[in-house]
Amino acid sequence: MHQLRAHLLASLPLVAVFVLLQVALPDPTLLWVNALAQALLFVGVALLPAWRTGRMSYVDIAWPLGLALIGLQVLLLGDPSNLRTLVIGLLYLIAGGRMGVMALVGWRHGHFQRELPRYEYQRLRWQRRGWNERAALLFETASQGLANMSVLALPALLQAANPAPGLSALELAGHALWLAALVFENVADTQKARFGARMRSAGQKNAHCDVGLWRYSRHPNYFGEWMVWNALALSSLPSVLVLAAAGPVWRGPLLAAALAYMSWVMYGVLTHYSGAKPAEHYSVLKRPGYAEYQRRTSMFFPRRPLD
Structure with missing residues (x-):
């Protein structure tokens, strides 16, 4: 009973964001189309494999492909004459597609034949709490699908619902930040991959990467990914203002709070979960x-290393 209560409480904010979008969007059709698409994707790519193999790692394939799917739906179902729709659809398609392709390459090379370490760590958490492992595995896998239906789709759905012509200065600033953050993340990933290749060639095992961006943060790729989502939140604020002006007084503050919650969720996932x-x-x-x-290097936010 304690485990069930904990799972239900954890899902409530995601459900609340979904309900908010249902009542706040002028036309929630895309919201429901995406919910159905994400459900089908996660059942086939994550939930059924998790049930069959007992491994949660398939989430790493499903959730980025789900982001790319959001972008594709925006491009296909959004207003084709609105530049904002085109841009936000492409941003989701690029970011999700990049991570999805990387996950599929890993799957093809057999990396999913055993549980990824981050999900092995989840089992340690479940054991400490005395939770049923199979129930926790399926719930947390399904929760990522619910996130793709709600909070992670939030910027795309808000911007696709904004009929204002052209892009504002704040949207352009958000898109520029998104590009810079994605480049930052890619540079960090490339530096770590090249470092690993050099260490393998030199016959050195278990060396930690502390070169390039990794000198200033122990996880610069995660910081870059967090900034990608902050950029999406920033570029969504003009859409919040447009939707707020056309609706009840509560709409704007609640949508802005949902964007802040999205940033907080991604920070927690990337640093803790x-x-x-x-x-x-x-x-x-x-x-x-x-x-x-x-001791020397910041865990998340880049800064000069200590002596």
């Missing part, structure tokens, strides 16, 4: 010198 904390749990155990790296 499946990001930095699980990665560092295993890095400390197997990488010599990682504890000293932790």
Whole structure:
């Protein structure tokens, strides 16, 4: 009963965002089309494989493909004459497609034949709480699908519902920040991949990457991903103002609060749930010198390393 209550409470904010969008959007058709598409995607790509194999890692394939699917739906069902619709659809398609392709390449190379470390760490959490593992596995997999239906679709749905012609200065600033953040994330990923290749060529195992952006943050790729979502929130504010002006007084503040919640959720995911904390749990155990790296280097926000 305690586990069920915890699961239900965890899902309430996502359901609340979905309900908010249902009543706040002038036309919620895209909201419901996306909900159906995400449900089908997650059942086939994540839930059924999780049930069959007992591994949660398939979420890493489903959720980015779900983001790309949001972008595709916006492009197909949104107003084709509105530049805003085209831009936000492409942003989702590019970001989700990039991560989805990387996940599929990993799947093809057999990386999903065993549970990814971040989801192994989830099992440690479930064990400490005394939870039923199979129930927690399915709930948390389904919760990511619910997030793709609600909070992670929020910027796309808001901007697709904005009929204002042209792009405002704030939207352009948000899109520029999105591009910079995505480049930052890609540079971090590339630097780590090249570092790993050099270490393998040199026969050095379990070395930790502390070069390039990794000198200033232990997880610069996660910081870049968080800034991608902050940029989407920023570029969505003009759409919130347009929708607020055409509706009841509560609409604007609640939609703005939902965008802030999206940023907070992504920060928690990237630092605690499946990001930095699980990665560092295993890095400390197997990488010599990682504890000293932790002492010198910021976990998330880039800054100059300590002496």
